[in-house]
Amino acid sequence: MDGRGEDGAGGVGDVGGEAVKVRRKRMPRAERERQMLDAAVRTFGQRGYRAASMDEIAELAGVSKPLVYLYLNSKEELFTACIRREAAALTRAVRGAVAPGPADRQLWDGLRAFFEHTGRHPDAWAVLHSQARTVGEPFAAEVNALRAELVAFVTALLAAAAREAHQDPSLPDREVAGLAHALVGAAESLAGWANAEPDVSAREAAATLMNFAWAGLGDLMEGRRWSPPS
Template structure:
């Protein structure tokens, strides 16, 4: 069997194990058995449990970023590009729930795993910021507002997307029939974001009431 195929089998088994049990509790014996190989072969290919986990994290990051970028590749209005990107994001996270769970677990495993996930979020947030800023400019919003408030909105949007993906996958695991589709989840977030952006561009901002 070609090395790349064997490695993919190992990573598939490892992603599932890390997603279910976490980094510490996942067993290299179980991973090897699920991949249909010996434990020494896992160590020969991927050196250590830490290296195996890092390989899983990096593979899932590459796949997620590629899906989002592919979704926003088609040229058009900024809101349509954002919609396409969100739909691609939620379709990907629904198709690879174990991968998303691994990325979530990586945030709590310390360096260098946190660095990898942080770099991914920076890349995706920059992409979203650009789309929101362009949408704000298209509606006549001044550059200062676009730079100041759209950046915060983009960070909030990325965090909300991650949270919604976990929620949708939990619904799917509990009751597949009750799980929202990728487009339904994307529409929920799009409505939340776009309504806020529209109000910002029109100068309609929420302000606290008297005495607050």
């Protein structure tokens, strides 16, 4: 009988008539937490926050439910940890893809990275975009922080490009902040569409949004604004 406990307890075997203790290597805490969070993201993303159970998550992670509670005290804390991890991963992917260069190239690289990441991690995107927003506070606040960071990043990108095009270093961020909000909102909506359509690639989704947005943004960079009729 194997007496080994979870996370590396020992068992007893008989070798050559002598009782010897058999140990397995203890899994590092960070690796164990990653394993639990992976299982939680998959379960929350596919089942929804309310329908998901800690029993399911523990079984998928290959651990006991008490161990999940030992690492993360409650279902709420586990869900919050999932949101924070996946939000950080998404922002890293977008920021890491954007290199100095023309504004349209920066925007293209950022959008493509956004759609590539959300396409590779559909359960994580479901947690961020669908589940966290609908379950209520404080989860919605966590996702709003992610959105605010992305909007600030896009605002800074567009504002810098507009200042350069207008040769006006004092051009305020608010001139393009609304456009950044609209662009991020459109990207969020398109990510859901792209994930639901298996034939839509990340590149196609990014090109769709660029074709929709850049005609107007390009005119703005050149100082050509549309004005409503009087």
